[in-house]
Each structure stands twice: as C-alpha cells, then as structure tokens.
Amino acid sequence: MAPVTGGTVLRPIAVVGPTATGKSDLGLDLADTLGGEIVNIDAMQQYRGMDIGTAKLPVEERRGIPHHQLDVLDVSETATVARYQVAATADIEAVLARGRVPVIVGGSMMYVQALLDEWQFPATDPQVRAKWETVLDEGGPAAVHEALRHADPVAAETILPTDGRRMVRALEVVELTGMPFAASQPTIGDPRWDTVILGVDRETRELDDRIARRTDTMFDRGLVDEVRTLAENGLRDGVTARRAIGYAQVLEYLDGGYDLAHARERTFIGTRRYVRRQRSWFRRDPRIHWLDGGDPKLTESALRAVRDAETGVTPSSRMTPDRR
Structure with missing residues (x-):
C-alpha cells in the first residue's frame, strides 16, 4: 500500500503505451497538476547523450x-531491467516519502512489468x-x-x-534454469504501490503519420x-545502446552499409514495428x-481516469484504435 500523507493516499501514476502517442506531455501535465515528479521508464532515455533519437x-x-x-x-554500459528495477524502486519510494506523486512515463514493456x-x-x-551475444x-x-x-x-x-536482445536473454534463462523462458515471467496482479496505470494510444494512421514526422x-x-x-x-562498444532504433541505422550508414535516405526509412519502419509490438503487449x-x-x-480525461481508479471503477478502453 502506498503511503498516506495528510489523510490522502499517495499512489504513483504510470503513463504507458506506444511510442509517439503523447505520453511525455501528458506526464508533465499530470505532474504539474498533482504535485509530482517524473520517473522515466524508457530504456534508451537512460543513456547520456542519446537525446535526439530517443x-x-x-x-x-x-x-x-x-x-x-x-x-x-x-x-558503453549495458542497460538491464534488473538494474532499472532496483534504481527506479528507490526513486519512487523517495518521491512518495517526500509527499509527492511519482509519475512513471515511458513505453519499455519489460521495464514496466518488472x-x-x-x-x-x-x-x-x-x-x-x-x-549468445556472439551468435547474435x-x-x-x-x-x-x-x-x-x-x-x-x-x-x-x-x-x-527481430528482438535479438530478448531472444538472447531467453536462451540464457533456458540454459541456466533448464526450464522454458515463460516459467520466469511474472503474473499480472495488483500493481505495486496501487499504481494507477494509464495507457495512451492513437489511431494507427494518425500514429504512423506522427512517427514519420518524428x-x-x-x-x-x-x-x-x-x-x-x-x-x-564508446557507442559501438555497448551491447544495448548501439542497437537502439535510429542509432543502429545511422551507425550502419556511417559504416557505409547504406545511404542516408535508407537509414531514415529503416528508422521509420523499425519504429512502426516496435509500436505494433508495444500495442500488443500493453493491450493484454x-x-x-x-x-x-x-x-x-x-x-x-486522464485525471478522470485517476479518480475512477481511486473509487474502484474497472478500467475501460476509452478508445479502441485500429490496430492493423
């Protein structure tokens, strides 16, 4: 249970969903309105210097x-879900202890579940x-x-x-445990700290246009x-950062693998595919x-959803995007 301050139960709010839907702006609005602090849950935004492409x-x-x-x-460092889990947990509990609302914003699926x-x-x-990294x-x-x-x-x-890193992790787990990868996955229950989870999405055609413009x-x-x-x-020395969408394509361009127009096109296609995967994951x-x-x-609408959650209203799909 989240802490109680001045008679009010403090609950984190998570703003999740596909890339380019508007999560960052909504997170700022909620933090502004509710007296909160932002906790990033985008894996690649953890990296110093990776600003434009993230x-x-x-x-x-x-x-x-x-x-x-x-x-x-x-x-050059490896981003891991385990490291993030420990560090973000400490951040959220510190924000709650200050009597403020943690607003968790991002779309890295395994990070959210962890x-x-x-x-x-x-x-x-x-x-x-x-x-297995060598095989990859x-x-x-x-x-x-x-x-x-x-x-x-x-x-x-x-x-x-195409998700090489996750397949590498699955192979590692299977080899070490002798059990299927699914056996290590968490089950969905009551979210930690009674977190209110908001999902932001858009119609597919609109979102594709936003991805292209971005x-x-x-x-x-x-x-x-x-x-x-x-x-x-040190970007090329890193295991995770160099594979980020946009960065991998530009590295390939810099190494003479293809021209700049193709790097731009592959970045758009990679982002769009990632969005489809995010949507499928979060919709479950x-x-x-x-x-x-x-x-x-x-x-x-988000503040109303937060109030609904506080009064026990069952989550509803206020929008059902065209997911083709």
Whole structure:
C-alpha cells in the first residue's frame, strides 16, 4: 500500500503505451497538476547523450519538474531491467516519502512489468550471455531465433524474431534454469504501490503519420551528428545502446552499409514495428485505463481516469484504435 500523507493516499501514476502517442506531455501535465515528479521508464532515455533519437525532453522543456532515471548510463554500459528495477524502486519510494506523486512515463514493456509486478529475475551468467551475444553479432537475429526455436519453441513463437536482445536473454534463462523462458515471467496482479496505470494510444494512421514526422525531425535536428559523437565515445562498444532504433541505422550508414535516405526509412519502419509490438503487449494488461492521445482534453480525461481508479471503477478502453 502506498503511503498516506495528510489523510490522502499517495499512489504513483504510470503513463504507458506506444511510442509517439503523447505520453511525455501528458506526464508533465499530470505532474504539474498533482504535485509530482517524473520517473522515466524508457530504456534508451537512460543513456547520456542519446537525446535526439530517443525524443528525450530537453531540460528547458521539463517545466522545472524533477526527472529521475534519465541520463544515468554511459553508452558503453549495458542497460538491464534488473538494474532499472532496483534504481527506479528507490526513486519512487523517495518521491512518495517526500509527499509527492511519482509519475512513471515511458513505453519499455519489460521495464514496466518488472517495476509494477516486482519481477524476480533468474540468475544471469556473463559467459552464457556472451556466448549468445556472439551468435547474435555474427549471425544476426535469425541465428538466435533458430537457436531459440530448438531450445524453447514457445518462446520463439512469442518473441518478435527481430528482438535479438530478448531472444538472447531467453536462451540464457533456458540454459541456466533448464526450464522454458515463460516459467520466469511474472503474473499480472495488483500493481505495486496501487499504481494507477494509464495507457495512451492513437489511431494507427494518425500514429504512423506522427512517427514519420518524428523520424524526419530527428534527422533534421542532427541525429547523424549525435550518433557520430557517441560513436567516438564508446557507442559501438555497448551491447544495448548501439542497437537502439535510429542509432543502429545511422551507425550502419556511417559504416557505409547504406545511404542516408535508407537509414531514415529503416528508422521509420523499425519504429512502426516496435509500436505494433508495444500495442500488443500493453493491450493484454486489463489494469490499464486507455486514453486517446488525440483527445483535446486528454489531461482532463486522464485525471478522470485517476479518480475512477481511486473509487474502484474497472478500467475501460476509452478508445479502441485500429490496430492493423
């Protein structure tokens, strides 16, 4: 149960959902209105210097609201769900202890479930992980997908075949535990701290247009220069940062793999595919109160959903986007 301050139960609010739906602006509005602080739950926004390609809000646009779990890793470091879980838990409990509302904002699916469902992670082994990382580096996602198909056919069916990192983790877990990857997954129950979970989505055509505009804006604002600078500071040495959408495509361009127009196109396509996966993942969670990111009164609708949650109203899908 969340702390009680001045007779009011303090509950975190999570704003989740696909990329480019408007989560960041809504999170700021809620933090502004409710006296809150932002806790980032976007894996790639943890990296210092990865600003343009992750659509990280500049400091001057944060309205003076404290933000946590931004810029906490160098690009050569590996981002792990386990590290995030521990660090973000400490941040949220500190915000609650100050009598303020944690507003958790982002769309990294496993991070959300790890944080709100207290996922207990299987052990990791650097040598086993390195073995499968080598397979991924040398053979690409297709090679680890084939290995996973033999080791755990169910996991191979449920994990996106382009999601190399998650397949590597699945293979590591299967090898270390001797059990299917699904056996280590958390179950959905009451969210930690009685968190209110809001989901933001938009109609598919509208969201595709927003992704296209966002991609163009990133390249126009200097994504290539950002990646070039990061490459000089260890980006290629990192396991996770160099595979981020946009960064991987620009690295390929810088290495002569294809031209800039193709890098831009592959960034758009990669983002759109990721959005479909996010949507599928989050739509399975019955605790989420869904909101239309195109609603001109989005903040009012979100505050109403928060009040509904506090009075025990069952989450409803206020919008059902075209998910084709």
